[in-house]
Amino acid sequence: MEGHSSQIRGLARASGLNLVGSAVAALSMLALLLVLTKGFGQGRAGVFLSAVALFQVLSIAATLGVETGLVKFISSRVHAESQISNQDLLRISLIPIAVLSSLLAILTILWSSRIGSFIGGTSLAGEASGVVAVMAWFIPPASISYALFGATRGYGTMRPTVVVDRIGRSVLQILLVALALMWGHSLQSAALFWGLPYLAELLAVVGWLISIQHKDGLIVQNSPAWFAAFREFWGFTLPRAAASIFRATYQWFDVILVAGLASPEAAAVYAVATRLLQVGLLAAFSVGQAVEPRFGKMIAADDLTTTKSLYAISTAWLIILTWPMYILLALFASSALGIFGSGFVTGSTALVILCGSVILGAGVGPVDILLVMKGKSTWSLWNTGLAAGLSIILNLLLIPVLGVLGAAISLATSRVVANLLPLAQLNHLAHLHPFGDTWARAALTSSLIFGGVGLIAKFALGSGLTAAITAGVIAALAYVPVLWRSRALIGLDPKIILGNGSIA
Numbered sequence: 001m002e003g004h005s006s007q008i009r010g011l012a013r014a015s016g017l018n019l020v021g022s023a024v025a026a027l028s029m030l031a032l033l034l035v036l037t038k039g040f041g042q043g044r045a046g047v048f049l050s051a052v053a054l055f056q057v058l059s060i061a062a063t064l065g066v067e068t069g070l071v072k073f074i075s076s077r078v079h080a081e082s083q084i085s086n087q088d089l090l091r092i093s094l095i096p097i098a099v100l101s102s103l104l105a106i107l108t109i110l111w112s113s114r115i116g117s118f119i120g121g122t123s124l125a126g127e128a129s130g131v132v133a134v135m136a137w138f139i140p141p142a143s144i145s146y147a148l149f150g151a152t153r154g155y156g157t158m159r160p161t162v163v164v165d166r167i168g169r170s171v172l173q174i175l176l177v178a179l180a181l182m183w184g185h186s187l188q189s190a191a192l193f194w195g196l197p198y199l200a201e202l203l204a205v206v207g208w209l210i211s212i213q214h215k216d217g218l219i220v221q222n223s224p225a226w227f228a229a230f231r232e233f234w235g236f237t238l239p240r241a242a243a244s245i246f247r248a249t250y251q252w253f254d255v256i257l258v259a260g261l262a263s264p265e266a267a268a269v270y271a272v273a274t275r276l277l278q279v280g281l282l283a284a285f286s287v288g289q290a291v292e293p294r295f296g297k298m299i300a301a302d303d304l305t306t307t308k309s310l311y312a313i314s315t316a317w318l319i320i321l322t323w324p325m326y327i328l329l330a331l332f333a334s335s336a337l338g339i340f341g342s343g344f345v346t347g348s349t350a351l352v353i354l355c356g357s358v359i360l361g362a363g364v365g366p367v368d369i370l371l372v373m374k375g376k377s378t379w380s381l382w383n384t385g386l387a388a389g390l391s392i393i394l395n396l397l398l399i400p401v402l403g404v405l406g407a408a409i410s411l412a413t414s415r416v417v418a419n420l421l422p423l424a425q426l427n428h429l430a431h432l433h434p435f436g437d438t439w440a441r442a443a444l445t446s447s448l449i450f451g452g453v454g455l456i457a458k459f460a461l462g463s464g465l466t467a468a469i470t471a472g473v474i475a476a477l478a479y480v481p482v483l484w485r486s487r488a489l490i491g492l493d494p495k496i497i498l499g500n501g502s503i504a
Contacts, residue, residue, distance in 0.1 A: 021166025026279040028170035032177060033272055037340045039181045040190075043124060046259060046268030048187055050119040051131040052194075053255035053271070055139065058108060060248040062101035062143035065240025066093045067150025068372060069233055074154025092230045093147060093237070101143040108136035119259040119267070128264075130188040138195035141202040148205045152212060160208045164201055172197040239377040246381070246388035250414040254395050254407045261399040269347040270404045272340050274411070276329065276351065277358055307370075308432060315365025315434035316442035320483065322362045323446035324475065330355035331454040332468035339465070350408030357412035361419045363443065365434045371422045379425055387418035441486050449482065450475045 036045040073089055108115070116129025145165070152160040176193035183189065255274070259267035329336055333348040333355070372380050391414035398406025426432040453475040454468075461467035 021162030025166045025170040028174045029275060029278060032174045033275055033340060035174065035178050035181060036190075037268065037272065037344075040187065042268045042341060042343050043264045044127065044187060046264035046266070046271065047120050047124050047128045048131060048190065049271035049275075050256050050259040050264065050267050051128065051135055051191065053252040054108075054115065054119075054132060055135045055142075056252045057245075057248045057256075058104045058136075059101070059139045059142040059146070060252075061241075061245045062097060062104050062139060063146045063241075063244060064093075064097055064100065065237050065242075065244045066097060066147040067153075068240045068244075069093065069237035070147065070150040071154045072236065072373060073233060074151060075156065089233060090151065092233055094144060097143050097147055098140060101140040105136045105139040108139070109133050112136070119256060119264065121264060124264055127187045131191045134188050134191040135195055138198045141198045145198065145202045145205050148202075148209055152205065152209055155212050157212065160205055160212075164204045164208065168204065169197040169201045172200065236375075236377055239381040240372065243377070243381045243384040246384035247418070249388040250384075250391035250411065250418070254391065254399075254411055257392075257395045257399055258404065258407050261396075262403045265343065266403050269337075269344050270350065270407050272337065272344055273347040273351045273354060273404070273408070276336060277326075277354055279325065304430065311365060311370055311432060312434050312436055312438045315363070316438045318362045318365055319439070319442040319446055323359055323443070324450040324472075324479065326355045326359050326362075327447065327450040328454050328468060328472055328475075331451075331458055331471075332463055332465075334463060335465045335468050347404050347408075350404045353405075353408045353412050357415040361415055363434075363439075364419050364423045367419060367422045367426060367434075370432065371426055374426070374429065376425070376429070380422065383421040383425075384418060386421070387414040390414050390417060445479070445482050445486065449479050453478070 036048055039045075040048065070089060070093060112129045112133040113125075115132050116127075117125040119132075120126070120128030149161045149165060173194055176196060177190050180186070180190040180193040255267055255271050258270045330352045333351040334345050337344040337347055337351060368380055368383070371383075391410050394410035394413060395407055398410055400406075402409070423433065450471075454471045457467045457471035457474070461470060
């Protein structure tokens with residue numbers, strides 16, 4: 001029982017730390033969207049955001065899923081039958097990333113004119129080409145940084161990810177882009193200032209990882225030959241590489257398709273709608289990253305009981321953190337989008353559909369992470385591949401006809417598939433699912449309080465921003481005491497969270 005409490009305590013502290021960083025990152029992202037849409041206008045902001053989407057797809061693809069591999073192998077090295085030294089892991093993982101990311105950067109620069117013509121149309125092709133070329137230079141440092149953050153999480157600490165990536169890079173990006181706008185209205189200068197924090201981030205995480213390794217007391221004896229280590233690591237990680245590419249495709253590539261198949265203005269609307277969702281997804285990501293190494297440890301130790309408990313509790317926390325925001329965002333979609341300009345309100349229906357899909361995703365918890373930690377990375381690959389393929393096909397069919405709405409339907413469908421498939425597989429594999437009293441209490445509390453208060457406020461005060469804020473404040477005041485009364489059931493008991501034990 002003490003081990004169970006220790007895991008919940010470590011999860012709570014790591015999730016809380018990451019949640020703080022996610023909140024800062026979310027606010028910085030919203031500020032960046034406001035700066036871009038107000039400073040550049042809808043069309044040019046759409047070009048910039050489309051280039052950002054391409055950057056994310058390529059940098060995530062170049063990471064090759066290594067961050068997950070490093071989390072699994074480093075966090076479970078005590079229990080693993082085949083030991084690989086952490087130094088070997090870094091060597092065999094970072095060299096391929098450096099090579100591939102550099103190649104992708106070069107190819108992107110060479111093809112920047114064609115890409116710019118696709119996302120910028122006739123009037124903005126030149127500016128779009130310049131933005132794409134500038135951002136391409138930062139693909140290698142971004143990809144290597146993503147991998148190294150995975151290594152630090154494998155050692156059991158969220159601090160580098162939170163301090164350097166969530167807070168440091170996010171805040172620095174918005175400050176530098178705002179500075180670029182003060183000096184002029186060049187998209188290329190804004191792209192340069194947006195990319196520079198990735199260089200600072202790489203230097204910071206390298207230094208932090210070196211410090212962690214010096215403090216690590218575990219020395220692996222009889223490490224296998226380099227080729228055996230390479231084969232074992234990449235045998236697990238390569239399916240994650242493809243899965244990462246597929247996931248990035250259905251999460252980001254649709255922005256590029258909207259720009260090319262509809263218009264840069266439509267891409268701006270869709271990008272803002274999907275980035276609004278990221279505010280809640282960052283909170284979900286904070287819990288997912290915190291629980292990932294703990295799943296690795298518990299599965300390596302064959303502790304199915306604690307694994308089930310952590311899955312149920314982490315899912316409840318996801319619901320508690322994200323459902324309130326998505327419920328209110330769906331009810332007041334037009335008000336939220338109207339902050340960025342009257343032209344963005346056209347994406348309200350699309351935003352409602354997307355909110356429904358992420359509510360479902362949060363409801364099944366960190367399901368893909370658990371599937372991967374169970375050693376079924378190939379299953380995850382097929383799941384995300386199917387979701388990505390379905391997304392591309394639906395986008396090509398629906399965007400020319402429905403525009404932003406078609407892209408939203410495509411993304412929502414792919415998200416549902418990407419979440420329900422691994423849930424069914426985990427249930428079949430080990431009877432793992434998050435449902436039960438904990439799940440029901442979290443789901444009912446979130447939906448009844450925020451849904452009920454939100455509907456009353458909308459009926460009484462209308463669908464404006466004032467009604468949304470009023471509903472949020474009143475619902476939150478009712479939400480906190482109800483959660484407090486249910487704290488033991490949903491794993492929020494301070495006696496567990498604040499008990500003695502090291503911060504993982």
